[in-house]
Amino acid sequence: MKIAVIGGGASGLVTAITAMQKARSENKKCEITIFEARDRVGKKILATGNGRCNMLNTDEAPFYFSRNNFHSHAIRSFDAESNLAFFADLGLYTRTDEEGRVYPLSNQATTVLDTLRTECERLGVKTKTDCEIKSIKADKNGFALNNEMYFDKVVLSCGGKAAVKNFNGYDLLSQLGHRVTEIAPSLSKLNTADTKDVKQLQGIRHKVTLTLTVDGKFVTKESGELLFAKYGLSGIAVMQLSAYITRFGKKQKAVVSADFVPSFTSDELEKAVQRIIAHDEKQRCENLLSGFMPKKLGEVVLKSISINPGEEVGRLNEKDVAAIVRKAKKYPFPIDSVRSFEDAQVTAGGADTEYFNPSTMESKLHKGFYAVGEVLDVDGLCGGYNLMWAWSSGRLCGESIIK
Ligand SMILES: Cc1cc2nc3c(=O)[nH]c(=O)nc-3n(C[C@H](O)[C@H](O)[C@H](O)COP(=O)(O)OP(=O)(O)OC[C@H]3O[C@@H](n4cnc5c(N)ncnc54)[C@H](O)[C@@H]3O)c2cc1C
Structure with missing residues (x-):
């Protein structure tokens, strides 16, 4: 099975890792390629938490702005404890402050990115940087990206408009007939x-x-x-x-x-x-x-x-x-x-979650197409909730895409 992940940010890296880990554990053949528009994957992770990366929050009932509690299956299935264990398995340890905010023990966001990048390499996930996906077409055999690359399944993990100069993620969604709700800058x-x-x-x-x-x-x-x-x-x-x-x-x-x-x-x-x-x-x-x-x-x-x-x-x-x-x-x-979006940390609004399955993150319009992270109409407050959504939705998608 050939899987494309559009966007090598927090959610895309974790989706690729989870899918590859699961495929290996089930002896399934799978090739995963992450397409990243920028010259390096995970650049936004480096800016998070003022360079310290507030990766998670241990709050027992994390609050999100999302329609019909779309977030809750992913967040319950992959809660803070499960995400802490995921990172500990990769050798990344953390500390939690009195408000439940989790940071890497190194206090450096680079550690989080390096951990994810190293695991992608170990698992043989391919990464293509400086490669922006501009078009996506679906037919009965799968998906064509940029009219030249073909995949059985595609994950859209391209993030949102916050703190980003050029963004075409919503255009990709509409090419597949997906609706995008009204977007606005949040945490600004x-x-x-x-x-x-x-x-x-x-x-x-x-x-x-x-x-x-x-x-x-x-x-x-x-x-x-x-x-x-x-x-x-x-x-x-x-x-x-x-x-x-x-x-x-x-x-x-x-x-x-x-x-x-x-x-x-x-x-x-x-x-x-x-x-x-x-x-x-x-x-x-x-x-x-x-x-x-x-x-x-x-x-x-x-x-x-x-x-x-x-x-x-x-x-x-x-x-x-x-x-x-x-x-x-x-x-x-x-x-x-x-x-404006320039000053914002996250996007309010995004891919209409009505057309995605909260138990798998798969599109209801196109089998084999998934969306995770900030591109979806789900956002949280400051405190580690937005990265937590990226990890949790990515892990849920990574597991279900291999099933
Ligand atoms: C300054 C700042 C500080 C923040 N601090 C925190 C924090 O401490 N804790 C927290 O929880 N959240 C924080 N956030 C929010 C958090 O960073 C995001 O919610 C999270 O990164 C979203 O993950 P994602 O994978 O959905 O998107 P992203 O991490 O944005 O990744 C998307 C990737 O897709 C790539 N891409 C986009 N379009 C295409 C395309 N067409 N083709 C190929 N590649 C494409 C982008 O270049 C990017 O690398 C912060 C945000 C900012 C801006």
Whole structure:
């Protein structure tokens, strides 16, 4: 059996390895070729987790955006434990942090890629780099790629549009009559509607809790470091919120409210501010919040309620203090948009999963055609979930393609 894997990324490498391992264990003859458009396989893996590769998450109930829980068969069949064992069998060991995020013990994404590449070599998987697949045709004998290469089965593991310059994966899908759902950047930064405040704060980082509302209704909450940029907001908590915002329409109003003092309740903060005022009534307002947040951020909070940072704190009344606390605990940033695919880590949307079998990853339209990883309409939050989807869907496909 001749199998083509289109895309030598996370999901394609693991599909090829699993299929070849299974074929060998069952004494089945099988030839697998990975076609990779770039000059090396797995380049995106190298960029993951800031070069450290957050490979998995041990969360017992991982959450994915997917229609009719398409992801769940693959994720349940090849859960975190099973993926850890898969990598340990190849000699790759890991550590898990307190939030369940798994990294290679080497702390280097290169180790993950080298492990997969070496196993492909050992198993005799062929790799053709600098080889972009531009066309795919199906007939009763199998599949023709680029009108010149013929295969019995084909796996589409070409990833998505996030952080990629040229991408034709959706075109390949439509050549086979597969529908692609609306796509949008996810796990990206956010453009705020007004950039006056964020521009002043550019470069400042602060630990916060962020609440997302859309059209005034609560959607979700995230805690983490907020980073101000000239266009808006960045940081992991912001990227998590982007995954929700990207699914709402442009006409819907998304607002991210920041709690700049999440470790204090409003009452505690009010008492603390009053104590600071009572301690030295002559000090300037600009120092009032600097025990809780970067000074510049404190000044922006004060200015937003028309309090002059140069004023003496003794001039503030109870109402002023209550207003300061309200703003420090809930500072609204109306959102204009999620930033582009260039800044995104993953694609929301993709191959319509209605036309694929979740137990095998095989197309319902063309027997012998499979799709895995990010090209499908399945995506997760930051924390190792997207690579986990790539590994798990790839392993499920690798097993079922040999059956
Ligand atoms: C900066 C960044 C950091 C990230 N960090 C993490 C992280 O720490 N943890 C996590 O879980 N996820 C992370 N992700 C997301 C994760 O990398 C992807 O979800 C995952 O790589 C998807 O795997 P894939 O195999 O589906 O696609 P990819 O890994 O993108 O692989 C697809 C491959 O197919 C090739 N290809 C495309 N079209 C063709 C064609 N027509 N012919 C031949 N080859 C083709 C591409 O060149 C590519 O090599 C990150 C993403 C980015 C951009």
